[in-house]
Amino acid sequence: MNNGKLKIGIYELTGCAGDALLILDCEKELLDIFKAVDIQSFLMASSDNRDGKLDIALVEGSVSTEREIEELKDIRERAEIVIAIGLCATVGGIQARFTDPNEWKKKYKEVYGDIEMTHTKPVQSKPIDAYIKVDYYLPGCPIGKEQFLDLFTRAVKGTLPERYPRPVCVTCKYNENDCLLNKGIPCLGPLTADGCGSICPNHNVPCFGCWGPVEGANLTSEYYLLKEKGFDIESIKKRMANYSGTKLIDFLKQFKKESK
Amino acid sequence: MKKISVDHLARVEGNGGISATIDGKVVSDVKFSIYEGPRLIEKLTIGLTPEEDVSMSPRICAICSLSHKNAVLRSMENALNIKIHPKSYLCRELMHMGEMVESHSLHTYYLSLPDYLGYPNAIAMASDFELEVKIALEMKHFANHIMKVLSGRYIHGENPIIGGFGTFPSRDELIFIKNRAIQFMPFVKKTVDLFCTLDYPDVPEKETIYACCEPGNSNYGFWGDEILLSTGEKFFRDDYQKLTNEFVVSHSYCKRSRYKGKPYSVGALARVNNLGERFKGETGKMYKKYFNKRWHVNPLFHNAAQALEISYCFERIPELVDEILKYEEDPKAVKYTAKSGKGTGLVEAPRGLLIHHHEITDGRVSLVDIITPTAQNAEDIERYCQIAAQKLLDSGKEDKIKERMELVVRAFDPCISCSAHMAEVTHTPSGSWKNKLEEIRKNSSPVYIGAGQQDRSDDACGIDIAQKLRGLGFKDVWLGSEIIRDDKLEGYTEKNTLVFFDAVDFNEKAGKITVLPLEYILTHSSISHKFVPFAASIKNLSLQKNAYVVGIQPDSVARGNKISPSVQKAVREILNHLRN
Numbered sequence: 154m155n156n157g158k159l160k161i162g163i164y165e166l167t168g169c170a171g172d173a174l175l176i177l178d179c180e181k182e183l184l185d186i187f188k189a190v191d192i193q194s195f196l197m198a199s200s201d202n203r204d205g206k207l208d209i210a211l212v213e214g215s216v217s218t219e220r221e222i223e224e225l226k227d228i229r230e231r232a233e234i235v236i237a238i239g240l241c242a243t244v245g246g247i248q249a250r251f252t253d254p255n256e257w258k259k260k261y262k263e264v265y266g267d268i269e270m271t272h273t274k275p276v277q278s279k280p281i282d283a284y285i286k287v288d289y290y291l292p293g294c295p296i297g298k299e300q301f302l303d304l305f306t307r308a309v310k311g312t313l314p315e316r317y318p319r320p321v322c323v324t325c326k327y328n329e330n331d332c333l334l335n336k337g338i339p340c341l342g343p344l345t346a347d348g349c350g351s352i353c354p355n356h357n358v359p360c361f362g363c364w365g366p367v368e369g370a371n372l373t374s375e376y377y378l379l380k381e382k383g384f385d386i387e388s389i390k391k392r393m394a395n396y397s398g399t400k401l402i403d404f405l406k407q408f409k410k411e412s413k
Numbered sequence: 414m415k416k417i418s419v420d421h422l423a424r425v426e427g428n429g430g431i432s433a434t435i436d437g438k439v440v441s442d443v444k445f446s447i448y449e450g451p452r453l454i455e456k457l458t459i460g461l462t463p464e465e466d467v468s469m470s471p472r473i474c475a476i477c478s479l480s481h482k483n484a485v486l487r488s489m490e491n492a493l494n495i496k497i498h499p500k501s502y503l504c505r506e507l508m509h510m511g512e513m514v515e516s517h518s519l520h521t522y523y524l525s526l527p528d529y530l531g532y533p534n535a536i537a538m539a540s541d542f543e544l545e546v547k548i549a550l551e552m553k554h555f556a557n558h559i560m561k562v563l564s565g566r567y568i569h570g571e572n573p574i575i576g577g578f579g580t581f582p583s584r585d586e587l588i589f590i591k592n593r594a595i596q597f598m599p600f601v602k603k604t605v606d607l608f609c610t611l612d613y614p615d616v617p618e619k620e621t622i623y624a625c626c627e628p629g630n631s632n633y634g635f636w637g638d639e640i641l642l643s644t645g646e647k648f649f650r651d652d653y654q655k656l657t658n659e660f661v662v663s664h665s666y667c668k669r670s671r672y673k674g675k676p677y678s679v680g681a682l683a684r685v686n687n688l689g690e691r692f693k694g695e696t697g698k699m700y701k702k703y704f705n706k707r708w709h710v711n712p713l714f715h716n717a718a719q720a721l722e723i724s725y726c727f728e729r730i731p732e733l734v735d736e737i738l739k740y741e742e743d744p745k746a747v748k749y750t751a752k753s754g755k756g757t758g759l760v761e762a763p764r765g766l767l768i769h770h771h772e773i774t775d776g777r778v779s780l781v782d783i784i785t786p787t788a789q790n791a792e793d794i795e796r797y798c799q800i801a802a803q804k805l806l807d808s809g810k811e812d813k814i815k816e817r818m819e820l821v822v823r824a825f826d827p828c829i830s831c832s833a834h835m836a837e838v839t840h841t842p843s844g845s846w847k848n849k850l851e852e853i854r855k856n857s858s859p860v861y862i863g864a865g866q867q868d869r870s871d872d873a874c875g876i877d878i879a880q881k882l883r884g885l886g887f888k889d890v891w892l893g894s895e896i897i898r899d900d901k902l903e904g905y906t907e908k909n910t911l912v913f914f915d916a917v918d919f920n921e922k923a924g925k926i927t928v929l930p931l932e933y934i935l936t937h938s939s940i941s942h943k944f945v946p947f948a949a950s951i952k953n954l955s956l957q958k959n960a961y962v963v964g965i966q967p968d969s970v971a972r973g974n975k976i977s978p979s980v981q982k983a984v985r986e987i988l989n990h991l992r993n
Contacts, residue, residue, distance in 0.1 A: 167452060171475025171568045177519070178557060178567055183550070187536050217451060247472050248452035260456040275451045295475060295568045349566070356565045356572040356579035361468045363569065395461070395469060 166214030171295035245398030480762035487758025511559030516763035576747035623683035676792035679765025871967030917964030924979030
């Protein structure tokens with residue numbers, strides 16, 4: 154049935170399912186969302202799913218098995234626009250923390266031993282753009298409701314919002330929080346992409362970096378700022394690794410370049 | 414051989430499937446599969462600070478993120494010897510109520526109810542049950558609000574920290590939560606009435622062991638320092654491995670748990686079975702009204718148990734708010750000086766017992782062990798699906814198997830994202846008897862028993878195999894007649910596995926080999942008669958659980974002394990395999 158509505162599919166690869174859950178969490182808007190578009194596939198919410206052509210595919214989770222690589226390629230073929238939602242799809246998630254393939258293999262063996270898989274082989278966790286072209290990235294662990302609704306309403310009208318090239322500190326200032334760095338608490342706000350509403354500093358808790366590294370930040374200035382405040386740059390880098398996934402490598406390269 | 418499978422289970426958290434393999438008249442193999450990739454969660458935080466671990470571990474699962482938060486905090490605080498302020502303790506309990514109501518209301522109304530009312534999803538259901546769907550959404554929204562106020566945000570909030578909280582909710586926020594909870598009570602009662610009176614099918618029904626936290630002081634509750642079993646046994650938190658006994662099976666990357674060799678269940682139904690007598694107030698009245706013997710044996714009553722727990726939470730929330738308001742001052746997070754230690758945290762996540770164990774060395778995380786409810790339920794999920802599928806097959810309702818298995822899996826409310834121990838499950842290909850035998854031989858010392866009758870042509874194949882194994886110098890080989898007559902099995906322990914060889918009629922092609930647990934055979938009326946005498950002669954119960962039948966499809970069992978060529982070939986295959 155073609156009713157002129159956009160055909161949308163929501164897919165979950167490996168992760169905590171938090172982004173799909175957050176979409177279900179838009180209680181007040183949920184019925185409108187389902188009415189405004191034609192949801193073709195959303196496993197978490199429905200048992201009536203179809204695998205046809207799509208206008209937009211929202212993909213959550215990192216790619217962690219060969220089966221998921223196939224699934225993802227199939228989604229790409231069927232969808233006009235593919236949007237990565239959440240930390241796992243955009244940077245690979247916390248499970249992509251071991252960026253060195255040998256280290257990953259070692260840890261994998263520690264957990265699962267020598268068992269040989271016959272059904273589908275595991276692969277080192279990577280963001281979805283390691284395998285397919287991605288048209289838009291919505292970061293967050295989990296994604297923020299405001300950013301999601303912003304994206305959704307624009308996408309329904311046929312455009313995509315500009316991305317958010319600013320760190321957590323911007324919103325934190327709007328929220329009039331005392332800067333935790335001034336109190337000697339290692340907060341990752343200056344290096345982390347905004348979108349959470351500076352939720353942790355609002356609660357007097359330092360930023361853990363769960364939106365992943367911010368794009369286009371002035372890292373030179375951040376580097377000297379953190380150094381000046383007396384923070385150990387190595388431990389800051391280590392902390393950034395927790396939520397940067399495979400993008401950490403680019404981030405560290407840039408950080409290194411800037412800090413010279 | 415035929416396979417019935419649901420490849421993508423809908424309306425469960427995460428990506429999984431269930432399949433059953435049918436060998437003629439027997440459901441031979443049921444697999445609950447997890448398609449989530451490996452995340453190595455327990456290795457990710459090694460070498461990090463306890464604070465970083467507390468931030469990252471709950472990322473295992475979005476829907477139970479606060480249960481993970483509470484479990485990791487309890488574990489860390491035990492390891493670092495921290496006693497939190499009573500206000501922090503109460504606020505954490507309130508936060509947990511939020512998650513419990515959120516998860517239960519989502520599961521009962523949105524994920525399960527469409528099954529019973531015959532809709533593909535809740536949105537489709539909304540056209541006929543608009544009021545229910547809307548109020549349930551309001552209830553879920555309110556629960557999210559509690560989680561958000563206490564933890565900072567709905568999913569993966571960072572406000573609960575080691576030693577307490579970053580900030581505490583204001584008096585106004587707390588009063589709002591209390592009043593709103595009271596307003597919901599009429600709908601909560603309706604919810605209990607609705608889910609306790611649904612027409613739950615009586616297949617599958619079977620006893621199991623229920624495990625949950627012992628909240629202490631004869632209270633109902635969602636955490637404690639001991640594990641309580643329906644058998645009456647109790648374990649202190651650090652002895653959790655006595656319950657879980659995690660093991661690896663060769664067909665799966667998902668570590669499994671069994672207690673004394675038996676599958677057990679955790680979750681709302683386990684809690685209500687073990688602790689339901691402790692419900693007070695309205696919930697206590699409704700428990701007395703609805704609880705009956707079927708709740709002991711039927712996993713579909715999970716939904717009813719969840720509804721009772723929603724009611725418990727709504728009665729507990731106002732009490733909690735009153736208690737929290739007694740403390741006007743907001744306590745600062747307790748500082749700690751310990752650099753090393755070990756600790757365990759037990760919490761009841763919405764879907765059951767959740768265990769976090771941490772070791773800290775020189776201020777860094779050195780060991781993590783996380784056991785999730787779904788990992789513990791996996792064995793019972795498969796067992797109940799097998800029972801259901803077999804019952805339906807026996808009564809000629811094969812077409813209902815797929816749907817019923819899905820209903821059973823969904824009732825357990827599995828949370829597949831909990832893949833700390835879970836990943837891809839590989840299906841053994843049909844004709845996989847070799848792998849199964851290999852697994853048995855690898856994990857235990859097998860005792861081989863040849864069953865059957867010498868003078869009934871192919872039925873002599875089991876005896877033939879046993880005699881040839883003896884000829885090859887194998888020890889621990891017996892004939893069926895010997896074990897029935899002479900108690901030859903005395904002296905064997907749970908370290909042994911009994912392997913029977915026999916001709917078994919599966920309606921297959923002659924010579925086909927199938928390995929089945931003896932338990933499966935005994936539940937199937939048409940072939941069980943051959944094994945009942947053996948089962949009766951196995952006095953050690955754990956041995957009985959640990960017994961398999963290697964069945965060969967016979968061509969003929971008429972009177973005669975000759976084994977048919979196809980069965981002879983199967984005998985040779987088995988002997989060749991065992992010899993290598």
